[in-house]
Amino acid sequence: MSRNTWRTVLGAATLVCLSSFSQANADNDTAAPINQDACMKCHKRNGTMLGIHANPQLHLSCQNCHGEKGNHPRKPNDLRVFSDEITTDAMTANQACWQCHDAKELGDKAWFHNMHADKLYCWSCHKLHVKDDPALQGASSLQCRQCHAEQPAQEVNRG
Amino acid sequence: MDNVRRQFIKGGTALVAATSLYLLHDAGAKDQTTGQHRYAMLHDENKCIGCNACSEACRATNQVPDGVARLRIERTGPYGEFPDQYYHFSRVSCQQCEQAPCVNVCPTGASYIDPETGIVTVNSWKCVGCQYCIAACPYHIRFINPVTHAADKCDFCRESNLREGKSPACVAACPTKALTFGDIDDPNSAIVAALNQQPVYRAKEDIGTHPKLFRIRAKAGGITL
Numbered sequence: 440m441s442r443n444t445w446r447t448v449l450g451a452a453t454l455v456c457l458s459s460f461s462q463a464n465a466d467n468d469t470a471a472p473i474n475q476d477a478c479m480k481c482h483k484r485n486g487t488m489l490g491i492h493a494n495p496q497l498h499l500s501c502q503n504c505h506g507e508k509g510n511h512p513r514k515p516n517d518l519r520v521f522s523d524e525i526t527t528d529a530m531t532a533n534q535a536c537w538q539c540h541d542a543k544e545l546g547d548k549a550w551f552h553n554m555h556a557d558k559l560y561c562w563s564c565h566k567l568h569v570k571d572d573p574a575l576q577g578a579s580s581l582q583c584r585q586c587h588a589e590q591p592a593q594e595v596n597r598g
Numbered sequence: 599m600d601n602v603r604r605q606f607i608k609g610g611t612a613l614v615a616a617t618s619l620y621l622l623h624d625a626g627a628k629d630q631t632t633g634q635h636r637y638a639m640l641h642d643e644n645k646c647i648g649c650n651a652c653s654e655a656c657r658a659t660n661q662v663p664d665g666v667a668r669l670r671i672e673r674t675g676p677y678g679e680f681p682d683q684y685y686h687f688s689r690v691s692c693q694q695c696e697q698a699p700c701v702n703v704c705p706t707g708a709s710y711i712d713p714e715t716g717i718v719t720v721n722s723w724k725c726v727g728c729q730y731c732i733a734a735c736p737y738h739i740r741f742i743n744p745v746t747h748a749a750d751k752c753d754f755c756r757e758s759n760l761r762e763g764k765s766p767a768c769v770a771a772c773p774t775k776a777l778t779f780g781d782i783d784d785p786n787s788a789i790v791a792a793l794n795q796q797p798v799y800r801a802k803e804d805i806g807t808h809p810k811l812f813r814i815r816a817k818a819g820g821i822t823l
Contacts, residue, residue, distance in 0.1 A: 530681065543680055550673065551648075554820050556681035580651035580773070586823060587647050588773040 476501045481512075489570040504535055504567075521562040529557050536561045551579075635781040636716040636810070637754055638694065639769075640792050643816035645776035646687040648673050655771030659758050666741045668692070668752040669768055677818070684820035692752040693737050693801060693809030694718050700731035700740060700749075709749065716810070717756050722748035736802055737809075754779065782810070 471493040478486060478501045492499050502508065510516035519535050533542070533556065546553035555564075564574040564582055574582055648671050656662065656669045668691060675685035698718045701709045708724035709731050711717070725748035732740045732749060743750035755766040764770065769777045780789035789812075798812040 546676065546680065546683075550676070550685065553676045553680065553683040554685070580649035580654060583647055583649035584651070584773045587649070587821075589775045 471495055473499050473501065478502075478508075486568070488568055490567050490572060492567060506535075521560070521567065523560065523563055525560075529560055533561050551583075634714060634783070636783040638716075638780065638782045638789055638810035638812060639754065639766075640778040640789055640798065640812045640814065641689040642776045642778070642814040643687060644814055644821075645774045646671065646689075646772075646816075647774055647776075647821060648685060648687040649773065651771045651773055652689075652768035652777065655767040656752070656755075659755060659767035661745075662750075663743065663745050666743065666750070668739075668750065684818070686816050689811065689813070690737075690739060691811070692718060692739050693807070693811040694752075694754065696808035696810065697806060699734040699736060699807065703730040703734040705730065712756065715754075715756060715760070717754050718751075719753050719756060720749050720751065722746045722750075725749050736805055736807060 471488065472495050473488045473493050482501075486501070488501075492504070504519065504521075506517055506519045508516075509518070511518050519532075521535070525532060542552070542556055546556070564585075565572050566574070650671055653667060653669045653671060657667065660668060662668050670690050672688045672690050673685050674688070676683040677686070678684060694717060696711075696716070698709075698711060701711055701718060704710075705728065706724045706726055708721045708726070710719060710721065712719045722743070727742060727747055727749070729742065729749070732742070740749050740751045742748070754760060755764075755768075759765060759767055759770070765779050766777075769779045778789045778792050780787035782790055782793070784790065793812060796814055798814055800809045800812055803809070
């Protein structure tokens with residue numbers, strides 16, 4: 440094979456490599472290291488982490504929050520489930536988040552964390568797998584309304 | 599002679615009594631037909647959750663520019679030790695004084711008490727921006743509106759919602775119904791019923807401004823659902 444042909448093949452191979460790499464970059468959300476976790480072999484559909492915890496610099500894996508695999512998928516197991524249907528009291532269950540997020544610091548930054556710490560699960564307001572956590576979007580009074588409303592939200596004429 | 603005098607006195611007294619009764623009756627009737635009100639508000643600090651839905655609605659409804667506010671909720675706390683903590687919330691807005699210092703000091707008559715509603719109001723066309731009212735207000739709630747350059751403050755939405763027959767924006771927006779608005783001259787109004795039901799207080803009552811923003815003092819401890 441002539442030297443020129445080799446050059447062409449090498450060039451083509453490089454192009455293919457580059458293009459596949461950039462594609463992976465564009466599809467960053469699902470390509471985050473956490474989504475290459477062994478768990479994803481089964482949990483493709485329900486578990487993809489698109490939220491801020493997918494940030495590769497955090498070096499998080501599913502087990503960091505959900506706990507070690509242990510018995511799973513057999514039951515009973517020690518996996519943590521972030522659902523409102525669990526019976527664990529809030530103070531114990533929220534420790535999963537408080538291992539990184541200091542509970543008192545959260546209260547200093549956003550006052551409403553304080554009194555809800557022993558009444559609500561963090562995930563009662565925050566949604567962690569979705570791309571944009573609804574609790575961090577827009578007017579916070581809408582979030583309060585979900586529990587505190589005696590009267591429904593009224594359409595406010597904004598101009 | 600005596601009889602004539604007696605009859606005269608009797609007749610005169612009857613006439614005076616009849617006339618005054620008639621006048622009294624007439625005044626009462628007149629009051630109802632002209633629809634005079636004395637609007638007031640009650641903030642139940644036990645129900646308030648400090649969500650600021652009221653101040654957001656106020657800003658949107660009355661086109662209050664950013665940087666100034668007609669209404670805000672002042673938060674104090676947290677009280678207690680983590681996680682057993684709670685806050686107190688207090689409404690900061692015009693207290694709608696019946697003896698309003700801001701009205702007394704206004705040199706142009708821009709600040710006045712609307713005789714029909716009892717609401718302390720600012721006529722922005724008459725206001726020259728001298729800020730006497732801002733200095734005189736014992737509650738520090740007045741400000742110069744950066745758009746109109748006139749003094750501004752809460753007027754119970756007199757020029758927005760109230761004009762359209764709706765309740766003030768904050769009252770409508772409150773998710774926990776912590777605000778009650780109504781006519782304290784109307785014995786059947788919700789606010790009179792609420793005022794009669796529980797002890798209330800007003801800010802700086804002792805300085806004699808007779809504010810019409812009533813408050814229910816929050817108990818220690820958080821909100822229970």
